[in-house]
Amino acid sequence: MNLRAYILKRLFLSIFVLIGLSIVIFIIARVVPGDPARMALGPRAPQYAVDQLRQEMNLDQPLPTQYYYWVKGVLVGDLGKSLTTKRAVADDVKEFLPATLELAFIAAIFVVIFSIILGTLAAKYRNKWVDTVIRVMAYTGVAVPAFVLAVLFLLLFGYIWPVIPVLGRLSPEIMPPPTITGLITVDSLITGDLSAFWDALKHLILPALALAMGPLFQEARIVRSAMTDNMSKDYLAAAVGYGIPSSVIMRKYLLKPSLIPAVSVMGLDIASLMGNAFLVEVIFNWPGISRYGMEAMLRKDLNAISAVIIVFGVIFVLVNIIVDLIVAYLDPRIRLGGKV
Amino acid sequence: MDNPILDIRDLHVWYRTYGGYAKVLDGVNLFVHKGEKVGLVGEAGCGKTTTMRSVLRILPESQVHTPRGQILYHGQDILQMNQRELHHVRTGGVSMIFQEPAAALNPVFTVGTQITDVIKYSGLSKQEKQKDNIKNLAMQAISEVYIADPERIMNSYPNQLSGGMKQRICIAMAIVTARELLIADEPGTALDVTIQDQVHKLLRGLVEKKGMSLIMITHSLGVAREMTDRIYVMYAGNIVEVAKSGDLFRKPRHPYTLGLLESVPKLTGGGMAEGIYGQIPDYLRPPGGCRFHPRCPRAIARCQEEKPNLADLGDGHQVACFQV
Amino acid sequence: MDINTQTAFDVNIPSASTRYKEALRKNWYKFSRNKLSVVGLVIVLAVIVVAVFAPYVAPYPKHAGSFVDYQHANLAPSLTYLLGTDNIGRDILSRIFFAFRGALYMAVLVLVISLPVGVILGLLAGYFKGTWIDTIIMRTTDIFLAVPPLILALAISAVLKPNLTNAMIAVTVMWWPWYTRLVYGMATSLRNEYFVTAAELIGASKFHILFREILPNCLSPIFTKMALDVGWVILLGAALSFVGLGEQPPTPALGQMVSDGSRYMPDLWWMTIFPSLAIIIIILGFNLLGDGIRDMLAKGEHDRG
Numbered sequence: 009m010n011l012r013a014y015i016l017k018r019l020f021l022s023i024f025v026l027i028g029l030s031i032v033i034f035i036i037a038r039v040v041p042g043d044p045a046r047m048a049l050g051p052r053a054p055q056y057a058v059d060q061l062r063q064e065m066n067l068d069q070p071l072p073t074q075y076y077y078w079v080k081g082v083l084v085g086d087l088g089k090s091l092t093t094k095r096a097v098a099d100d101v102k103e104f105l106p107a108t109l110e111l112a113f114i115a116a117i118f119v120v121i122f123s124i125i126l127g128t129l130a131a132k133y134r135n136k137w138v139d140t141v142i143r144v145m146a147y148t149g150v151a152v153p154a155f156v157l158a159v160l161f162l163l164l165f166g167y168i169w170p171v172i173p174v175l176g177r178l179s180p181e182i183m184p185p186p187t188i189t190g191l192i193t194v195d196s197l198i199t200g201d202l203s204a205f206w207d208a209l210k211h212l213i214l215p216a217l218a219l220a221m222g223p224l225f226q227e228a229r230i231v232r233s234a235m236t237d238n239m240s241k242d243y244l245a246a247a248v249g250y251g252i253p254s255s256v257i258m259r260k261y262l263l264k265p266s267l268i269p270a271v272s273v274m275g276l277d278i279a280s281l282m283g284n285a286f287l288v289e290v291i292f293n294w295p296g297i298s299r300y301g302m303e304a305m306l307r308k309d310l311n312a313i314s315a316v317i318i319v320f321g322v323i324f325v326l327v328n329i330i331v332d333l334i335v336a337y338l339d340p341r342i343r344l345g346g347k348v
Numbered sequence: 349m350d351n352p353i354l355d356i357r358d359l360h361v362w363y364r365t366y367g368g369y370a371k372v373l374d375g376v377n378l379f380v381h382k383g384e385k386v387g388l389v390g391e392a393g394c395g396k397t398t399t400m401r402s403v404l405r406i407l408p409e410s411q412v413h414t415p416r417g418q419i420l421y422h423g424q425d426i427l428q429m430n431q432r433e434l435h436h437v438r439t440g441g442v443s444m445i446f447q448e449p450a451a452a453l454n455p456v457f458t459v460g461t462q463i464t465d466v467i468k469y470s471g472l473s474k475q476e477k478q479k480d481n482i483k484n485l486a487m488q489a490i491s492e493v494y495i496a497d498p499e500r501i502m503n504s505y506p507n508q509l510s511g512g513m514k515q516r517i518c519i520a521m522a523i524v525t526a527r528e529l530l531i532a533d534e535p536g537t538a539l540d541v542t543i544q545d546q547v548h549k550l551l552r553g554l555v556e557k558k559g560m561s562l563i564m565i566t567h568s569l570g571v572a573r574e575m576t577d578r579i580y581v582m583y584a585g586n587i588v589e590v591a592k593s594g595d596l597f598r599k600p601r602h603p604y605t606l607g608l609l610e611s612v613p614k615l616t617g618g619g620m621a622e623g624i625y626g627q628i629p630d631y632l633r634p635p636g637g638c639r640f641h642p643r644c645p646r647a648i649a650r651c652q653e654e655k656p657n658l659a660d661l662g663d664g665h666q667v668a669c670f671q672v
Numbered sequence: 673m674d675i676n677t678q679t680a681f682d683v684n685i686p687s688a689s690t691r692y693k694e695a696l697r698k699n700w701y702k703f704s705r706n707k708l709s710v711v712g713l714v715i716v717l718a719v720i721v722v723a724v725f726a727p728y729v730a731p732y733p734k735h736a737g738s739f740v741d742y743q744h745a746n747l748a749p750s751l752t753y754l755l756g757t758d759n760i761g762r763d764i765l766s767r768i769f770f771a772f773r774g775a776l777y778m779a780v781l782v783l784v785i786s787l788p789v790g791v792i793l794g795l796l797a798g799y800f801k802g803t804w805i806d807t808i809i810m811r812t813t814d815i816f817l818a819v820p821p822l823i824l825a826l827a828i829s830a831v832l833k834p835n836l837t838n839a840m841i842a843v844t845v846m847w848w849p850w851y852t853r854l855v856y857g858m859a860t861s862l863r864n865e866y867f868v869t870a871a872e873l874i875g876a877s878k879f880h881i882l883f884r885e886i887l888p889n890c891l892s893p894i895f896t897k898m899a900l901d902v903g904w905v906i907l908l909g910a911a912l913s914f915v916g917l918g919e920q921p922p923t924p925a926l927g928q929m930v931s932d933g934s935r936y937m938p939d940l941w942w943m944t945i946f947p948s949l950a951i952i953i954i955i956l957g958f959n960l961l962g963d964g965i966r967d968m969l970a971k972g973e974h975d976r977g
Contacts, residue, residue: 021814028815036824041831135410147708151956153907155914155927156948159934163945167938242451245406250466250521251439260465265456276817283820287911291934301823302915305830313827317819324818340505341455 011336011343018332022325029321030082034075036317037310043067044310048091082318088311092303097315100300105319106190107177108285108296111219113191114212116278118220119227123270124263126224127231131266132258134236142228149225154284158218158291165214173211175293182207215292219284223277227270234266268339275331279324351423352379353528353561354403354442359417361398361407363631369413370631372398374585374639376417377658380529385555385562387572387593389608390582393628396565397447399582400531402427404444405434439470443522444531445551448538449514453506459517460486460502463524470525489524490517493550512543516550523554529561530554536571548575569608573597578664581605584629584639587658591665601667603644638669646671702968709964715957723772735762736770738922749942756942758932764942767924768950774919775926775954778840779905783898786844790851791894795882797852798859810856813849821846822911829917836925839918843908847901854897858890892969899965903958910951926951 041047045061062068066077081088087097130142166174177192178184185195185204193212196204238244239262247261248254282298289299301316303309336343361373372395380386388396401407403419403426419426421437429437446452454462463486468477475481483502490498493516506514515535522530532551536544552575555562564575572579572593579596581589581604589602600606607624626643629635635642641651650670658666704710727733731754741761749756755764797809816824821843828842862868863886871885906926912918914927921928926947933943 021811024811025814025818028811029818032815032824033827036827036831040828143708147956147959148952151903151959152952153910153955155911156930156951159930159937159944160948162934163937163941240408242446242448243454245401246444246446246452246518246521247454247462247465249404249406249438249444251435251471252465252469253435256465256469261454261457265454268456279820280822281820283822284911286822286826287914290915302826305826306915308831310831313830317823317827320823321819324820339456340458341507 014336014342015329015332018329022329025325026321030079030318031075033314033317034078037314038067038074038078039071041308041310047308047310087315087318090304090312091309092307092312097311100312101297101315101319103190104295104297104300107192107294108282108289108298110191110193111212111215111289111294111296112278112282112285114216115219115281118216119224119274119277119281122220122224123227123231124267126228127235127266127270128258128263130228130232131235131239131262134232139232142232146225146229149221152221154218154222154281155287155291157221158215158288161214161218162291172213173207174214177208177211177295178204179207179211215288215294218288218292219281222284223274223281226277227274230270230273231266234269235262238262238266264338268335271331271335271338275324275328278327282320282323350381352381352420353422354563355379355418355420355423356399356403357418357420359399359402359419360415361395361402361417362413362415364411364413365632367632371634372585372631373402373417374634376582376585377587378580380561380563382528383559383561384578385552385564385576387576387579388563388565388582389567389569389572389579391567391608391628394582395585396582397533398585400444400533400563400565403442403531404438406444436471439525441527442529442531443527445515445518445522445533445535447534449511449518450506450538452518453514455506457505458502459490459504459506459509463489463502463517463521466521466524472525485524486520489520492523492554493517493520495520511539512547515539515543515547519547519551519554523558523560526558527560529563531563531565533565534567537567551575569597581608584634585631586639586668588640588669589665589667590658592663595663595665599665601661601665601672602669603646603671604640699968702970703964706964706967708960709967712957712960712962712964715953716961719772719954719957720776722769723776726766726769726773730763730766730769732763732766733770735766736922736924746940755946756940758929758943759936759940764929764946767929768926768947771919771924771926771929771947771950772954774836774923775906775909776902778836778843778909778918779902781840782844782847782905783901786847787851787894787898790848791855791887791890793848794852794855795859795886795890798856799863799878799882799886801860801863809852813852813856816846816849817853822908825908825912826915826917829912834917834920836919836923839909839912842912842917843905846908847905850901851894851897854893855890858893859886862886862889896962896966896969900959900962903955903962906958907951907955926954 038044043058043062045058045065045067046053049058049061066074069077085098087101089095090097090100093100126142126146130139133139162174165172173179182204183201185192185199185201188195188198192208193205196202196208244257244261247257252261285296285298286302288294289296290302293299297316297319301313304312304316356376356378359373359376360371362369362371364370376395376399378386378388378399388399390396398407402412402414403421405426414427417427421441424433426434426437453459464482467482467485476485486502487498490501495501495513495516501509501513501517506517509517515538519535530551535551536547539547548571551562551564554560562576564572566572566575569579573596576593579591579593580587581596581602583604589596589600589605591600596605597609600609604624611624624643629639629642635652637650637652637654638644638647638656641647644651648670654670656668656670658668659672660666661672703713722729726736730736732739739760739762741757743761744753744757745759745761747753747757747761753763753765755768757763758767793809793813797806797813800806825839825842825846828845829839832838832841868881868885871881876885909918910925910927910930912927913925914931916928916931918927919925929947930944930951933940933945933947936943
């Protein structure tokens with residue numbers, strides 16, 4: 009199988025997954041709660057208003073028809089109205105998504121960089137004290153839930169040792185750059201506003217770190233075990249025997265094959281990181297789509313809930329395709345398959 | 349006679365395991381002269397590969413303990429060398445070909461990358477390491493192992509090549525810069541019989557053409573006879589018999605060698621091979637005295653107590669056995 | 673590769689009880705080789721004991737409910753109140769002990785329900801690989817794995833009434849696919865093994881093949897995952913209760929206590945720190961234990977590096 013067929017197959021499966029996901033969301037948002045119209049209007053609304061809304065929302069139709077109308081809406085970007093913000097959900101998504109993407113992106117960078125560094129160090133000094141220290145750090149790091157870490161950061165850096173901002177995306181005295189991409193770091197760089205850039209970056213560090221901590225150590229352990237496994241491979245003994253210096257062996261001959269299993273898991277890890285964003289954004293008062301979704305959930309704002317889950321499903325599918333591409337790039341056995 | 353290139357003396361190598369030390373090599377003596385082709389024969393697990401990997405110091409260092417012995421390369425002990433000296437041996441002195449060509453090539457780099465890296469980090473001068481020259485050297489090495497279209501092969505990944513091709517590439521990597529000694533660790537075992545034969549012929553041809561010495565590890569006496577001038581027979585971490593290839597077949601002396609020869613199915617004379625009863629011993633608790641005594645048909649009481657040393661029978665024929 | 677440690681064939685077949693003892697000793701050796709596994713075991717046992725006997729070991733069992741004592745509110749840790757009291761005078765330590773109950777209860781129930789479901793579906797899909805059964809089961813699994821478990825669990829428990837039962841339902845719905853995927857991978861490779869083919873040839877029933885031939889060979893990864901999963905389920909439960917979707921006050925829950933405490937930072941720091949540490953310790957304990965079990969069940973030598 010060549011790369012193109014491989015990716016087409018992945019895309020095809022992804023579409024299937026998204027269709028399935030839409031059914032699951034439909035069930036959660038429209039079927040499970042009972043009467044969405046009643047929920048939207050509240051228990052004290054008069055019955056005729058509820059009936060009217062039921063008609064507007066096509067709730068008087070059979071379920072498959074309802075599903076059809078709903079999917080049709082989603083496909084043209086009509087995600088319904090939010091009960092919380094009284095605006096079109098699609099507009100809310102547009103407004104809040106960039107903040108989350110920026111946060112997740114920085115967190116993902118933390119994960120990639122630190123997991124490779126720590127994993128390599130642990131493998132290089134395996135069974136020495138460096139390895140032990142990293143292992144203990146990893147056990148602890150993995151065991152701290154993101155929201156607990158976020159609360160602890162808030163306590164430490166918000167009250168006890170305020171060296172770094174803890175709330176929001178920018179300090180109040182900084183003028184936000186004009187919205188171009190919605191990513192403040194990028195927008196401020198485009199407009200050349202360096203003070204806003206630094207400020208935005210500083211605001212990103214703590215929430216991103218809270219999100220990254222668990223997956224980071226998880227990945228570091230995968231990198232370490234892949235490296236120690238590969239260390240006993242003949243091709244490394246051969247490369248050493250042919251006189252390739254040990255530094256080149258570590259960063260080239262050992263690292264690349266060892267990254268393949270790590271990158272494969274990274275897709276799932278980054279997804280779980282996005283899930284944790286729900287609580288972390290609330291704690292850090294981060295105006296992202298996760299906080300928006302969280303509020304929607306607490307207020308049973310069904311349209312907004314569905315939209316947020318769909319957005320995350322799509323992001324997850326995209327992340328996985330990107331991960332597949334990276335793995336295929338790293339691993340010629342996947343990229344090329346058969347013989348010449 | 350001039351001094352040997354490589355002279356292994358009384359080499360002991362132990363592995364750390366959870367059950368204690370596995371005392372695999374128990375005093376190996378072996379030498380190779382310039383241009384000489386030497387065979388190292390023994391059944392699987394007898395320490396052939398361990399011996400040869402010690403020469404390049406590519407055993408996992410954290411697990412290996414070398415309580416005694418020397419590996420002299422032109423009189424200098426490889427076991428005592430610093431990284432710089434070791435690098436010198438690895439890039440200009442000794443190189444090795446592995447049993448499993450599929451495992452010996454890194455799956456995620458092209459053949460070209462792997463060969464050119466060997467040149468790039470070798471002891472060649474800056475001038476010789478210019479990009480064009482590196483590529484030329486690599487292509488030349490690939491054509492030397494009779495692969496057509498080296499350009500295309502350079503851009504291939506190992507898994508795109510057949511087993512025989514991979515082994516040729518490994519040979520090319522081992523000879524791409526000049527070496528004095530080539531160690532071939534059962535280079536044909538993982539391959540089809542016909543391909544195996546081609547690889548062996550290729551090896552012998554290259555070694556003779558370049559005036560290199562060869563140590564050929566094999567479990568087949570037939571291959572050793574065909575390829576080498578002198579044969580070391582190894583059993584459970586000991587050299588039990590050394591002789592010129594012809595002599596070993598004409599007048600084998602050690603009971604183990606006899607057993608090995610009998611276990612080869614013959615075309616003439618009927619019947620199945622006799623073989624040797626039993627297995628290689630447990631290295632965690634090796635038998636005392638001669639390690640072969642539990643399996644030896646001619647063992648006497650002394651064999652359990654005392655370890656026989658190699659005794660000279662003249663003309664380089666040596667045997668480690670009390671019963672000879 | 674040159675080490676051959678095989679010994680001569682042992683003709684003495686030991687009796688069943690010595691074999692059992694021998695196996696136990698060997699497993700304990702493999703488990704305890706890593707000291708951290710023993711630490712994990714101790715933590716987990718301690719948490720279980722404290723949770724089960726909470727009414728007897730907690731210093732102030734009444735404080736687990738809607739107890740109010742403003743005289744002793746907002747007290748820092750002291751000998752009377754080891755971890756301090758909350759804003760209405762309840763002992764934090766006692767509440768943590770009782771919160772362990774809910775956390776363990778949830779973890780056990782979620783796993784007891786989702787494990788058989790996930791395992792059976794995985795076995796079916798793996799054994800019937802390539803048929804419509806495989807397609808339906810595994811594509812459904814993909815859908816559930818396509819969204820981080822926390823998000824769907826939040827959504828499900830949000831549309832339901834917020835309480836512990838519904839939180840458990842939400843987490844269970846999210847959890848079975850992981851077992852399905854794990855078992856599927858093993859079943860697809862095991863179904864080509866000779867012992868399965870042999871059973872098929874002598875006409876064994878599908879039930880026999882799935883549960884007697886394939887399943888026993890999948891058990892050690894399942895057990896390993898289960899031990900690790902207890903920690904993750906507790907984490908998910910804590911996250912849900914942090915936003916108010918789990919156990920409802922006045923019954924204590926770890927996430928809920930962290931969330932309550934965070935409103936009184938930094939003055940009543942003990943209200944936040946100790947429940948946080950409790951969450952970390954319980955998850956850490958199960959992770960360490962899970963790794964120990966994996967080492968114990970691993971075939972051959974582990975981590976030769």
